[in-house]
Amino acid sequence: MIGIFDSGIGGLTVVKEVLRQLPEYQFLYLGDTARTPYGNRSQDLIYQFMVGIVDYLFKAGCELIIVACNTASAQALRKIQQEWLPKHYPSATAVAGQANSGQRPSKRVLGVIRPVAEEAVKLSRSGRIGVVGTRSTINSGAYRREIEQLNPEIKVFQQACPLLVPLIEEGWLKRPETIKILRYYLRSLKQQKIDTLILGCTHYPILFKEFQQISGRQVKVLDSAKIIVEKLVDYLKRHPEIESKLTKGKQHRYLVTDLTDKFQENAQNWLGQKIKLEKISLD
Ligand code: DGL
8 A cells, every 4th residue: 555644634735646647556645634734843853753654654554655745754754764764664684684685674655855856957947946845844955955966056945935834724725815925935036037946845736826827937836746646656667566565446545633624624625526534543
């Protein structure tokens, strides 16, 4: 099974693409709605949250987890991949103590920063890329690091947009206040003459048209969810040993750590179909 993790239900923007591009695979979604938003939290706390969730999803039968949440990917993914995973889910050969087993864990956790950074680097003509995200994602510098690693010549301009998640969750999509705030956030990026814009937050694709309109025609706004799933399709082709372990079927489940009418309403609006959120406890 594929696990899809987000700090809340914004990750359903990624689920929508999984349903479109990988319709035959069964997935288990987990939104940490009891502790959302992660966007202004510290790295230590986000790491602790993520360990509990990743472990839960593996124990529930997931072989591969997509961390749809940009904030969690930016703040905690590397440590999970490099330290926690090899220790808790070592490869069979490593368990058997075989020499040369390598450090590859038996299960995988993939994030959203690297695939979108790769696409941005590929597409940018002027070498000036803008990134918007939560305060935590922007402060981590994760997108900048990935982009500069791929091409040190590229200039990255970042803007934290902490007001956007609450506005989107309130459904204030077409309100003049939201458009005004969006204009304000994009002003400095436009002044920097970026030609590519990364929407580094699960929620922002819900305002995709507005981002594109305000950024102008000379800026290519990247559809992160689409890119992430395209890269996942490619990853599964290159890793048949993981792909062959994934179950197929349509019995998807949508788990949350807290359930309210508002979460249920937003979930259905954002996914564009009727779904049932199930409340679970992580302990
Ligand atoms: N899911 C988060 C992200 O993509 C946004 C919501 C939050 O702050 O938790 O960064």
